[in-house]
Amino acid sequence: MATATLSPDLWRLRSYRLRKRRERRPDDPTSVLLWAERHRRIDSQPFTLARFEPLRALYEDQHPHIIVIKPAQRGVSEWAINYTTFALDRGADIWTDGAKDGLNVGYVFPTREALGDFSKERISGLMQESTHLAGLFSGDDDFNAITFKQVGRSYLYLRGGWSESALLSFAADVLVLDEFDRMDAKAVALARRRMNASVVRRELDISTPTIPGRGIHAQYLQSDRQVYEQDCVQCGAWVSFDFFRDVRVDGRLYDDWRRWPAELIRASDVTLHCPSCLTAWDDAERCKPGRWRADAPEVKGLRGYWIPWWPFPVCALTLLAVTAVSQDPSEIEELYRSDLGLPYESGGSRITREMLANLSHELDGGLLPEMAWRNTTMGVDVGSRFHYRVSSLGTDGHRYVRAMGSVASWDDVDALMTTYRVRLCVVDSMPEMHGAAGFVARHKGKAMTANYPTSNALKGVMYTPAEPSKALTDGRVQINRTMAMDAVSAAVATAAERWPAAIHNDLEVIEHMTAPVRVTTLDATGQLRADWVHTKPDHLFHCHVYDLVAQRLIPADAASAASPPSRDSYHADRRRVL
Numbered sequence: 001m002a003t004a005t006l007s008p009d010l011w012r013l014r015s016y017r018l019r020k021r022r023e024r025r026p027d028d029p030t031s032v033l034l035w036a037e038r039h040r041r042i043d044s045q046p047f048t049l050a051r052f053e054p055l056r057a058l059y060e061d062q063h064p065h066i067i068v069i070k071p072a073q074r075g076v077s078e079w080a081i082n083y084t085t086f087a088l089d090r091g092a093d094i095w096t097d098g099a100k101d102g103l104n105v106g107y108v109f110p111t112r113e114a115l116g117d118f119s120k121e122r123i124s125g126l127m128q129e130s131t132h133l134a135g136l137f138s139g140d141d142d143f144n145a146i147t148f149k150q151v152g153r154s155y156l157y158l159r160g161g162w163s164e165s166a167l168l169s170f171a172a173d174v175l176v177l178d179e180f181d182r183m184d185a186k187a188v189a190l191a192r193r194r195m196n197a198s199v200v201r202r203e204l205d206i207s208t209p210t211i212p213g214r215g216i217h218a219q220y221l222q223s224d225r226q227v228y229e230q231d232c233v234q235c236g237a238w239v240s241f242d243f244f245r246d247v248r249v250d251g252r253l254y255d256d257w258r259r260w261p262a263e264l265i266r267a268s269d270v271t272l273h274c275p276s277c278l279t280a281w282d283d284a285e286r287c288k289p290g291r292w293r294a295d296a297p298e299v300k301g302l303r304g305y306w307i308p309w310w311p312f313p314v315c316a317l318t319l320l321a322v323t324a325v326s327q328d329p330s331e332i333e334e335l336y337r338s339d340l341g342l343p344y345e346s347g348g349s350r351i352t353r354e355m356l357a358n359l360s361h362e363l364d365g366g367l368l369p370e371m372a373w374r375n376t377t378m379g380v381d382v383g384s385r386f387h388y389r390v391s392s393l394g395t396d397g398h399r400y401v402r403a404m405g406s407v408a409s410w411d412d413v414d415a416l417m418t419t420y421r422v423r424l425c426v427v428d429s430m431p432e433m434h435g436a437a438g439f440v441a442r443h444k445g446k447a448m449t450a451n452y453p454t455s456n457a458l459k460g461v462m463y464t465p466a467e468p469s470k471a472l473t474d475g476r477v478q479i480n481r482t483m484a485m486d487a488v489s490a491a492v493a494t495a496a497e498r499w500p501a502a503i504h505n506d507l508e509v510i511e512h513m514t515a516p517v518r519v520t521t522l523d524a525t526g527q528l529r530a531d532w533v534h535t536k537p538d539h540l541f542h543c544h545v546y547d548l549v550a551q552r553l554i555p556a557d558a559a560s561a562a563s564p565p566s567r568d569s570y571h572a573d574r575r576r577v578l
Contacts, residue, residue, distance in 0.1 A: 029090065030090075031059065031060055031062075032079070032082050032086045033049070033056070033059035035082070035089070035090060036059070036082040036086070039132045040082065040129055041129040041130060042078075047082075051075075051312065051313050052075035052312065053288075053289050053290075053311065054074075054228050054307060054308060054312075055074075055075050055076070055307075056289075057226075057292050057305070059079060061303060063303035064201060064202045064203070065202070065302055065303065066205075066304075066305070067180075067204075067206070067219040067220060067304045067305070068205070068206040068305045068306075069207065069208075069209050069216050069220050069304075069306045069307065070307040071208065071307060071309045071338060071339055071340060071341035072338040072339070073314060074307050074309075074312055074314075074341075075312075076307060080176055080178060080204055080206055081122060081126075084105055084107055084156070084176055085126065085133070087105050087173075087202070088102070088103065088105055088151040088154040088155075089151070089152055091103045091105075091154070091173070091200070091202075092154065095173075095200050095202070096199065100173075101153045102154035103154045103155075103173040103174055104157065104170065104171055104172050104173050104174075105154065105156050105157065105176070106157045106176070106191065107156065107157070107158050107176045107178065108159050108160070108175070108177050108183065108188075108191050109160055109178055109179070110160075110178070110182035110183050115147070115159070115160055118158065123149065136152045137151060146158065147159065159191070160187075167187055167191050167194065171194055171195075171197055172191075172194040172195050173198040173199075173201070173202070174200060174202045174203070175194065175195055175202070175203045175204070176203075176204045176206075177191065177204065177206070177207075178206055178207075179206070179208070180205045180206060180207035180215060180216045180219070181207040181208070181214070181215035181216050182207070182210075208337050208338055209341065209342065209344075210337065210344075211343055211344065212344075212517045212519055212533040213517065213531070213533060214519075217343045217533070218519075219302070219304065220304040220306060221519075221531060221533075222302055222304075223296070223299055223302040223303060224295070224296050224297055224298075224300070224302065224304060225295035225296045225299075225304050225306070226292045226295075226304055226305045226306065227240055227293050227295055227306060228240060228290055228291075228292055228311070229290050229292075229293055230285075230289075230290035230311065232276060232277060232279065232281075234274065234277050235274065235276050235277035237274070237276035237277070238291070238293075239274055239276055239431075240308070241275065241308070241310050243310075243320065243324075244537050245275060245384055245537070246272055246273050246275050246384070247270065247272055247273075247317060247320070248270070248272075248273055248280075249268045249269070249321055250268045251269075253384055253385060255406070257321070258324070258325060259325070260325060262325055262326070265321050265322050266318060266322060270318045270320075270321045272310060272317060273384070275431055276431045276432070286310055286315070287311050287313055288311070290311065296454070307341055308341075309339060309340045320335065320339055320340075323339065343533065349489070350489075350514055350515075350517045351492050351513050351541075355492050355495075356492065356499070356504040356509070356514075357501075358495050359401075359492065359499035359504050360499055360504060362398075362498055363500060363501070366500060366501025366502070367501075367502075368400060369394070369400075371396070373394065373402070374392065374393050374423075375392065375423055376390065376392040376393075376422050377390070377391055377392075377422065377423060377424050377426075377547050377550035377551050377554060378390045378417070378420065378422045378424075378425040378426075378547060378550065379425070379426050379427075379542070379544060379547030379548070379550060380413055380426070380427040381539040381542040382429075382431065382432050382435070382436065383539060385407065385408060386406060386407050386408070386409070386410070386412065386413050387405070387512075387539035387540050387542075387543050388405060388406065388407065388413065388416060388543055389403070389404045389540060389544055389546075390404075390416065390420045390422065391497065391547055392420075398498055399496070399497050399498070399551070400497065400498045400499075400500075401498070401499045401500070401503060402420065402500075403416075403420070403503070404506070404509055404540055404543065405508075406539070410439055413439065414442065417443055417446070417447075423446065423554055424446055424550045424553060424554045424555075425446060425448075426447075426449075426450045426477065426546040426547070426550040427439060427440070427450065428450060428546065429449035429450060429476065430451060437449065437475075444475075447475075448475050448477055449476045449477075450476065450478070450546055450549065451478060452478075452479055452480075458478060458479075459480075461480060462480050462484055462487065462549070462552075463478060463480065463484070463549050463553075464477070464478050468553045468555045468556070471553050472553075472555065477549060479545065479546075482530050482531060482532060484549065485532045485541070485545060487545075487548055488545055489518065491544075491548070492513070508540070509540055512536075512537055512538050512541050513538075513540060513541050513544075515534045515537060515538035515541065516532045516538050516541055517532065518530060518531070518532050519531055519532075519533055
């Protein structure tokens with residue numbers, strides 16, 4: 001009886017909703033990917049992810065808030081367009097079960113030019129791709145202005161993120177913030193308030209990164225941090241690639257080819273190598289399907305993807321290597337941000353070259369003194385090469401850094417143990433778990449492996465186990481990454497150690513020690529969290545971390561043990577071993 005009192009307008013609305021529900025077909029697309037494959041045409045061909053396989057997870061992800069760090073030209077902007085158009089066409093049916101007839105979608109751009117191009121070119125292009133899309137975007141041209149369009153039962157608001165005024169006049173169910181890092185922070189905050197009354201509340205934040213710990217990178221650090229991995233056909237390990245570690249030119253590591261002229265690199269063989277077994281991957285292996293793994297699976301409220309740079313046919317390894325040796329700072333900046341999708345430079349806290357130079361001011365001529373050494377420790381960071389740092393306590397009570405560099409094999413690391421009469425060595429357990437375990441077994445009582453657990457595993461503790469006897473018995477130690485890196489930074493800043501000038505002036509040492517940047521972000525609970533991010537290779541910095549932990553775990557019965565330097569170690573001290 002109550003329904004008889006409905007007004008004619010409400011009757012029409014109810015009838016319309018019921019009719020639309022009856023009209024739904026079982027095969028109507030229910031995901032962005034299925035929708036795009038049915039309705040989109042790229043260069044007159046049906047839409048496919050054949051060249052963009054890593055994006056499949058994004059297309060199928062139903063999480064309400066997704067952030068994406070991206071290199072340029074990796075298909076992410078096309079995904080955002082598909083997501084937007086799917087929301088306009090099917091979002092009300094899928095996300096509200098037909099409770100709403102349509103959705104309001106806000107698409108925010110950093111510049112007027114980007115907004116205009118999207119409205120005039122991309123929307124016009126969509127209308128030419130299929131009959132379905134042409135029907136969606138048809139309408140009165142006077143009603144469909146550049147910044148506002150009716151799309152079927154939904155409305156698209158195109159707005160600018162360069163000011164607040166453009167974001168005051170619309171309500172949104174779905175919000176897309178394109179090139180997030182280039183938007184005014186106040187405008188972003190205001191744009192998000194446009195969804196306050198929505199029961200849908202879906203948001204995409206996408207951007208190439210700018211500086212570590214800011215913008216999209218800060219968002220990613222707060223998310224579940226999805227990382228893309230592929231399995232190696234040779235060793236079976238699931239790996240993710242680092243350009244500076246894993247790209248080789250004529251089989252040579254970055255440390256070797258980084259100063260080669262561009263013309264030599266163009267004439268060379270540039271290959272990508274598995275970081276676990278060092279096998280070279282061809283283009284087919286590089287572009288094969290992989291998987292996404294969450295580094296912080298405990299975070300549920302924010303889904304974060306860091307789009308990889310390598311598994312796309314458009315990735316040209318030789319061109320990237322040529323750019324990497326450029327002397328143009330702008331080219332290097334774009335290599336990191338646009339080509340590799342990595343944040344570059346920062347206003348955060350870091351070790352400086354001036355701090356390093358201060359470490360030898362107490363040394364006569366910048367040279368190590370001749371004295372007996374005790375409590376010699378070593379830290380080893382394992383990768384395509386084995387970076388190491390050796391330090392000892394002198395008879396004057398000061399700790400001296402005696403060598404920093406890299407060697408090619410476990411045999412060379414064994415030789416360092418003998419040459420420097422190392423009392424305790426802490427070595428990175430990854431990625432060569434078996435090699436590291438074998439090293440510890442060969443030097444039982446004098447070596448242990450180390451790893452960085454998740455940020456929540458060690459709170460208020462730099463490492464565990466804290467008792468030297470327990471750590472040596474276990475043969476392994478877990479290290480609080482942030483606390484230990486803070487300790488390294490403090491040791492350098494206060495000149496707590498003495499370094500020979502030949503070491504702190506070395507270009508590789510300078511690059512690695514100044515690479516990590518300390519940033520502060522908000523975690524998933526809204527609490528401030530400190531973290532160290534790197535902008536360049538930083539293996540020697542982590543050697544310092546491992547060496548520092550070794551110093552603190554050296555057994556008490558060795559504290560008074562002192563010995564004169566061996567002939568080999570004396571000569572090694574007088575020249576930096578690389």
